[in-house]
Amino acid sequence: LAKTTQPISMDSYEGQEVNITCSHNNIATNDYITWYQQFPSQGPRFIIQGYKTKVTNEVASLFIPADRKSSTLSLPRVSLSDTAVYYCLVGAPFSSGAGSYQLTFGKGTKLSVIP
Amino acid sequence: NAGVMQNPRHLVRRRGQEARLRCSPMKGHSHVYWYRQLPEEGLKFMVYLQKENIIDESGMPKERFSAEFPKEGPSILRIQQVVRGDSAAYFCASSPPDGAYEQYFGPGTRLTVT
Numbered sequence: 001l002a003k004t005t006q007p008i009s010m011d012s013y014e015g016q017e018v019n020i021t022c023s024h025n026n027i028a029t030n031d032y033i034t035w036y037q038q039f040p041s042q043g044p045r046f047i048i049q050g051y052k053t054k055v056t057n058e059v060a061s062l063f064i065p066a067d068r069k070s071s072t073l074s075l076p077r078v079s080l081s082d083t084a085v086y087y088c089l090v091g092a093p094f095s096s097g098a099g100s101y102q103l104t105f106g107k108g109t110k111l112s113v114i115p
Numbered sequence: 116n117a118g119v120m121q122n123p124r125h126l127v128r129r130r131g132q133e134a135r136l137r138c139s140p141m142k143g144h145s146h147v148y149w150y151r152q153l154p155e156e157g158l159k160f161m162v163y164l165q166k167e168n169i170i171d172e173s174g175m176p177k178e179r180f181s182a183e184f185p186k187e188g189p190s191i192l193r194i195q196q197v198v199r200g201d202s203a204a205y206f207c208a209s210s211p212p213d214g215a216y217e218q219y220f221g222p223g224t225r226l227t228v229t
Contacts, residue, residue: 034217043119043206043220044158087157101148101210102174103218105157 004088009110018075020109022088025069030092033064033071038085038108047086048073075111083113117142119209119221120189127227134194134201136224140209147190148218149182152204164190197228 005023012018024033032051036044048055050062050071061074075082085108120139128134140147146165150158160174164184175182179197184190194201204225208218 041223041225043208043223045220046217049217101146101163101218102160102171103148103150103158103208104160105150107155107157 004090004106006086006088006106006109008107009112011112011114012078013114014079015077018078018082018111020073020075020086020088020111021070022073023070024088024090027068027090028092031068031090032092033062033068034089034091035060035062035073036087036089036103036105038087040084044087044105078111078113080113080115083111085110119207119219121205121207121221121224123224124222125225125227127229128197129229130198131196134197134226136192136194136205136207136226137189138192138207138209138221139189140207141219144209144211144219146210146212147184148208148210149190149192150206150208150220152206152223154203158206161192194226197226199228202226202228 032049034049035047037047038044048057048060048062050064052064055062063072087105087108089103119141122137126134138147148163149161151161152158162175162182163171164182166184167186179195181193192205204223206220206223208220210218
């Protein structure tokens with residue numbers, strides 16, 4: 001499983017765009033990059049997943065450079081309710097035949113949104 | 116469509132007692148995973164089950180812990196003779212057969228051992 005490195009914490013004011021970068025230098029060919037969000041006293045919630053270039057959904061965007069050794073989760077115009085821990089995970093989907101269902105969570109990035 | 120349900124949400128046990136944690140997966144999901152989260156830590160995989168089968172229990176402590184997912188009813192994580200070090204949040208997740216890397220998590224059970 002590829003090891004990931006992300007900042008321990010970040011602060012942002014409401015209304016700003018927040019970018020959280022994750023390093024994964026030994027990412028494998030079959031690996032996808034997935035981000036989860038966890039609020040206090042709740043289970044993690046899937047945010048977005050991508051393989052290369054850019055992926056966007058109603059919640060966030062995920063930017064992945066050509067070498068795939070890092071990725072950036074972008075949250076547009078954060079609000080107080082976006083205060084949470086954000087986890088970057090790297091691995092292959094089980095359905096690919098070469099993957100792992102064991103999601104490996106690091107310590108994540110604790111995002112604090114300030115009014 | 117109800118999400119993953121876990122109960123109880125909070126459980127207090129004295130040292131030496133048994134703890135039973137229940138998990139009902141999302142409708143249509145046949146795969147269940149249990150994770151443990153210690154304070155200020157990320158989640159750690161414990162066990163992966165399908166109906167009536169334990170697929171991978173490599174993350175489960177060898178003693179006192181067991182898990183099952185019967186043909187009918189919720190998945191159960193059982194901890195016998197609890198110790199203080201078992202105090203943690205236990206999360207259950209489920210996935211459809213072809214989407215194991217997108218797992219849907221329940222709200223967790225917070226176990227406190229006194």
